[in-house]
Amino acid sequence: MPKVISFKQIRYRWPVYLFILPSLFLICVFSYYPAINAIYHSFYRWNGSAIEDFIGLDNFRDLLGWSPTLWTVLAVWICLMMMALTGKPGWAKGWAKWALCGFVTLVGAIIFGAVGEISLSSATEATILGLSAADAASWITVSMVSVIGAILLNIVWNNGFTNAIKVLGVVFGTLWFFDLSMQNTGDKILWYGFAVIFLLVVANVVKMIPSIIAAVFIHRLKNEKAQYIYRVLFVVPMIIPAMVYLLVWKFFYDPNQGVLNIILYRTGLIDLLIWIDGIFHWGVFVEGRPPSWLGDAKLVLPSLIFWGFPWVGVVGVLLYLAGLSSISEDVYEAADLDGVNWFQKFTKIELPLILTQVRINLIMMVIATLKTYGQILIILGDSGGPKGVALVPGLYMFKNAFVEGYAGKACAIGLVLFVFILILTEVNNRYVRVEK
Amino acid sequence: MNKRWPEIVKHALIITILGFSFFPLYMTFNISLKNNKQFAASPFGLPDLAGLTETFDWVPASDKPGTYDPKSINAAIEARERGLTPESKDWPMVRKSTSTTIHWENWSKAWGIVGGYIFNTVFVAVTAVVCALCLSMCAAFFFARYRIAGSSILWYVFLVLMLMPSVANLIPLFMLLRNLDLLNSLWALVIMGTTGAQVVQIYVLRNFIEDIPQDLFDSAEVDGASPFMQIVNIVLPMSGSVISTLAILQFIQLWNDFILPFILIRDDALLTLAAGLVKLDGEYVKMWGEMMAGYSIASIPLILLFVFTMRLFVKGIAAGAVKG
Known part of the structure; x- marks a missing residue:
């Protein structure tokens, strides 16, 4: 049992506090102070030093916009996401949840619309709570419709939809959300950045597959020595520093001397690409001009997705192997007797066992992708590549803070990201990790 | 016999994936031993195996021990007879094959x-x-x-x-x-x-x-x-x-x-x-x-x-x- 020190004893046992003092001092000064400072400055027009004007929620309003439709969809989308991920809505039952969604939307619309409008203090029309009557009517209508719609949707949802249709619903909801966000009054670049993140997340889900395949194949080897050797060999390429890996891949993509183009030209694959280009009219692969993977706006995102082929992550492989090692031989023998083929063995025996690890990895990957900007900064510079096609939110924040001098806006972007990450972390802690 | 094939397929697949993930490492080490010309001429082979496509570089002629190229030695001796020193401007340059050199x-x-x-x-x-x-x-x-x-x-x-x-x-x-x-x-x-x-x-x-x-x-x-x-x-x-x-x-x-x-x-x-x-x-x-x-x-x-x-x-x- 830990030693309990009562209030009376503190008088002569106070030196134990000294043990924690250095750590506490460090995190207070270098972790908490900057974080609180960031929240504080997100309400300011701030250039990092002299200029510092309080502007209320304008930073957020400019970034997110205040289209009520958008916020409704966002709230519904988050609820759908939570349900799809967890399958067990615990915090509210039945229609109450959806009513709550509508209420949150309403409050959100009021805060972002009304307060922002008041603090702007430049409204010229007659206003209610700082909103024109037409605007107020429109978002109240939309909120009411969304609440009713949500209740209806909830009834249908809980009665006889298969999982596949639910997933499809979530995907289309997301697409609709991004479509709306592009017409939103908010910062177009930020929403574009979120769309890019969404694309990268989808790509990264696909990129998780090779690790699973590699782990399953290593696990199924009969020779244990070979298993061990392969496991070590898979770790080796990942030992090289991340920066070296990044720069070597950047070199691979170099248009004139990069290895990728050399391979394409030597094997004649470039002719195939040019032929395909001729059919689809991408205008990317043209005779006599080597494709410039990181310099052509159309090629940047595909290049980023192809990055790191064959996408075997050492952490993933090791985790999956650890999960797979708990399957006993008997299970396989029983499966053999039942005439189960190799693919059914994967879907019925192996996949369920590593599903926990897959889900942990999935959430971790989404959080990491949301935060990502360092690599893109190195590969494409702070402009986010040609035409800013890869300007992810993190990089947009970095650019605002260190290139353009809008530090207050950058803090606000950071906070928006923080909220997204917090939601995901919460989902992770509450629903994914516990079920080991 | 029947049971061996699945094992071979598994090994082959794992080795293929490993090959792809080791490829960047191999290229890094490989190019680190070449100069730009060698790299352009033969990007993939190791330097000492790349004799097929020979490349050349101009280097000062030398008659020092350890130089095995007779052309280089002759040019150096000739130049010394003309009264030149290796430091002078007109010291002859000779073509030297670089494809077999490892650039440590x-x-x-x-x-x-x-x-x-x-x-x-x-x-x-x-x-x-x-x-x-x-x-x-x-x-x-x-x-x-x-x-x-x-x-x-x-x-x-x-x-x-x-x-x-x-x-x-x-x-x-x-x-x-x-x-x-x-x-x-x-x-x-x-x-x-x-x-x-x-x-x-x-x-x-x-x-x-x-x-x-x-x-x-x-x-x-x-x-x-x-x-x-x-x-x-x-x-x-x-x-x-x-x-x-x-x-x-x-x-x-x-x-x-x-x-x-x-x-x-x-x-x-x-x-x-x-x-x-x-x-x-x-x-x-x-x-x-x-x-x-x-x-x-x-x-x-x-x-x-x-x-x-x-x-x-x-x-x-x-x-x-x-x-x-």
């Missing part, structure tokens, strides 16, 4: 560039790892051993940091370090490295110390051992593997970190490895051989670390992934 000098040149960065990084990483482990060991001992007014609140103060991504606070952090006059200083990186590792290390070490039988501490206290002596004499001797795992994880993290050095350090001589490599990459005329040699040199310390601590490494990576 790439590595020495790259060491000249990267070496300083490596020392900086080692300094930052080692100092930060030592500081972080000392501080977090003390804090973990406090949390594991004592229940005193405020200890549970303080625990949450630390735990909340796990949720906080370091995205939003980058700018205020920069301003803070600027006001503390820590910009362009390695100590800023040491401090940030120490701070960043606190939460995870305290979390892991607290669990570790709580698993030690508490009677040990009680009896030590009866014998008059101060809390500090308890850490040194009881916790430290037991915690070899957990401390080294934490140290390795933090070391790798600091070795790879580039955002902070990239923002904080302006002086070229103070750059750490990752940021230095970025700068090397940004240079206009690219000497691929030297760059790749630099990359190889940058990888060697981690590879050495891996070879000596393989078991801890594999365990540590898996554990770190779970802890996040």
